[in-house]
Amino acid sequence: MAIARARTNNNNRNGTNPKTPAKTNGTSATTKSKAANASPQEEALALLKELRNLIFKEYGVKLQLRDSRVSTKIGHAAREKLGLDIAAQVKKKGGNKKFDWQKWNTKLFPKLFGQPDALKYAPEVVAIFMSMLYDTISTDPEQAIADLVEFNRASLERRNSFQEQEEEELDDLDDELDEDLDKDEEDEDELDEDLDEDDELDEEDEDE
Secondary structure, three states, X not given: OHHHHHHHXXXXXXXXXXXXXXXXXXXXXXXXXXXXXOOHHHHHHHHHHHHHHHHHHHHOOXXXXXXXXXXXHXXXXXXXXXXXXXXXXXXXXXXXXXXXXXXHHXXXXXXXXXEOOEEOOOHXXXXXXXXXXXXOOOOOHHHHHHHHHHHHHHHHHHHHHHHHHHHHHHHHHHXXXXXXXXXXXXXXXXXXXXHXXXXXXXXXXXHO
């Protein structure tokens, strides 16, 4: 009995008690556990953070978040819609004063609202403000934001369409100029041929 007790005590001192499991590094297990327990929203946020950090480290570019993108679109929409309205009323009134788009875009609008990509007010505030002026903007804040985002999308589409049309017209003009140049070169070649023929005739006359 004494020998058995001694062996048991020695096992306890050496930390090799078979009833006590050996400690392992639980870092990976903990990480997997957290990932398994994370909600889709939490996983998406973690992925978003990783992506933004990677892009910023690689290219020095900070990707805008959804709210920031929406705010920028609202800023551009408000600036353009207000500008078009004011310009139309100034033109209708007549007189010597004309609406200056550059002054509106760079001085007057920023003075009141800030830059489109850095508004002084929350998007909801700007949207509600615009709904007080225009019946095409809903009085419901969320829908008002959607209306302004749609206005910005349609405006951008129009500008791109105009730009494509201008580029096509320039291409057509270039083609016409190329055709005119080719025609001029052909005329010059024909004139050179005529001159060469005249020279040959002159030489024949001299030989006679």
